[in-house]
Amino acid sequence: MTHAAVITGVGITAPNGLGAEDYWAATREGRSGIGPVTRFTPDGYPSRLAGEVPGFVAEEHLPSRLIAQTDHMTRLALLAADWALADAGIEPEALPEFEAGVITASSSGGFEFGERELRNLWSKGGSHVSAYQSFAWFYAVNTGQISIRHGMRGPSGVVVSDQAGGLDALAQARRQIRKGSSVIVSGGVDASICSWGWVAQLAGGRLSTSDDPDRAYLPFDASAAGHVPGEGGAIVVLEDAEA
Template identity: 60%
Template structure:
């Protein structure tokens, strides 16, 4: 069986650009959640977001690409560049058909599209950018990354809201196992123009809390919803033999398990699929629940969803049977970028032997029965990490990451 490893991390997160900056922020409890700054949100029922304030587009993206890309694509292009640099990949290392791209995206190019809509309504069709034909599309990140890096191998774009980022990594593993030596995979999302923001509020799960320190409280007794965020991560996924042969700078870990599931229809007598999905991912890795050292939970911050996830975790591991953490409490939920960012964070946790804390919580209800790591990092030898993600309307995904033994 081909061993699939992760050799490069490219992170664009509200609390840090670059994986090391993000990791330092996670350990220190530095949040990227703040009041919305891109427009006047005083008339909206919510006011918080996980925004990336230190990403200057023109500093990271070639000028020829700026007119044809939405912010989400620019973040994706930059994150892919950083992942390649981190992995020490030179475009000449492999031929074009030996490299693929798999990305996830849930929101598309909101800012770009709505700017062109305004041009259409106010000035007429002659003022609509020709790039509107693709800049809005959820698959454009895969296309732009593949063009920029001359990657013509098997590629895909996946949509499954918060769960799709893990699906992208699972699909990348399948692609590597199918014979493609290297795939860049992950996801980003961004939709913080006025229309994009209100579209996220329409689902009814975004918190109305105005205090950034109290906005997103996964598994907390005071949880009132989530905070939407922007960004995500791109990762270089490779065949282990290829990584060693080209002299990869490091191998962060092995992607040993993956599974996806889908919740039954409302009113069904069957329970949510998350527990079954997690168990399947662990079995796919050739492990048992007793082997898992830490769970990076989905952590919706919505009471009934948190309770359902806690029930799935305790059913699998027993009450307080495994450390649980939700570092995305510092960034907000990033939709297609959320799972890949959790995977990048989990790999750094394995590297450094530390479970990052979930900051700012007063504590979970006793009935949840989970060992939630709060406020202070917990030093532990970590070999196997389980990452969970759920998307709206029933999507569930899970991956298992394992420390790599050469």
């Protein structure tokens, strides 16, 4: 039997829209999310523009216990997953225990959390490093935290394949639907706009050095001169059409 996969819910945390409705409005209006970096001081770096998610206050959406153990990236992913499940009308606790899984993509992991804890290690010593550093930086942490938050113990995983990660994750999710899972939460969220993450991205030599938000990122244009780092992403709910 071939199980057709359909997308029934969408959650978006993007530089040009916090939530699917805001993002769709920005897309229709051609509104950019690129602007000066604010998450750290970019003075002295050749690239100083980024796409930061506006108006996101994690404490307004997540319990304090999760704030302490998560990177900015994972907080964005958790909110997007909450919205996607709500959009799909799914209550995970009502599903059979192993019926739903989570497959996400990440290209960098929790850089900001890791940078902070490494600073604590260098300046204060090992006793000042958070125990959550053992997993908060890891590529698979978004999958793990979404799975734990919603009790999704079905087929799960993470894909690390740079820009293609989100699409690859959806392909993996579709594969699990075809194998018999009824619900897979999938997508990709990243956020490495911190000094450590910035240096890592600059090392690739592909970042735009323009300070003009309207001209810095021009894909498929004769004047293209690199890309602008961004944060956020999208989480969707895939379901078996029959289910």
